Amino acid sequence: MRKIVRLLGIIFVLSFIVLQFFQPEKNKEEITANHIFKQEQVPDKIKTTLAEACLDCHSNNTRYTWYHFMPVSLMVNKHVIEGKDELNFSDWGNMDVFEKITILEEMCQETERSTMPLKSYRVIHPKAKLKNNEIADLCDWTSKLAEELLAKAISK
Template identity: 45%
Template sequence: MKKKILTGLLIFVLLFGFIQFFRPEKNWQINVSRNEIFYKKAADPRIVTLLKTSCYDCHSNNTAYPWYNNIAPVSWMISNHIREGKDELNFSNWDLYVPETQHKLLKKIIEEVEEDKMPLGSYLIIHADAKLSDADKELLKFWATDKMVEIENSTK
């Protein structure tokens, strides 16, 4: 019985060590994208800070990785979350979206913030500073609404 446990433990350790060689590509962009949402037009620094603190890790081309991202299979799960987040909205590619899509994304930001769906609860466990206060939510909603009006006026 003891030999089976030790053999199983050895196999587990070897497999765990082996999977460490298979790492996902990092979501790091060295230079600021020319398509980034704040590249062409500056925004209130509070908005920039809020988005970078609460949204950019999963919704941009530049993630600030936690230490535990170096351990598989956690790194795979984080990479998948980032890929899914960027598929929904990527602030680094904002200017590549047509105005109608930008408008829809801003509306979605408002909905997600109002319903406390973003940032994800699983993200907030480790990143408590990303939690949005009621004042933060109001500021984000005001900013998103203002951007929506700006888009509407530019497409008339």
């Protein structure tokens, strides 16, 4: 019996090690001119909020940490693919003005309702648990930028 338990333990450890060779591809690219930080005037505190709470899933640059091993990395990868599919801040420059305005409104709504960032992400990233004042600052900024973009679009 003890032998079987030991054998199972060894098989488990070995499969875990072998599994690590099948990591999904990382989401790590250079920041290009289309990134929201290059396209818009983003105040430092908003940059910090976005970087701490949103960009890991909504840009081409995820910060990878020590727990990025299989099978956790599969879950991270899934969130990144789905998150980028909905909204990619690295691609801001390619969006039209109405898309941008809609996203800015949603950014505020989703954070106010605590639906973004995803709960599982908030659990492991304490800094992504946004405080009320951080959400208020984000919403001030998104509504100001949305107004500016609209005014610019109309005056064209």
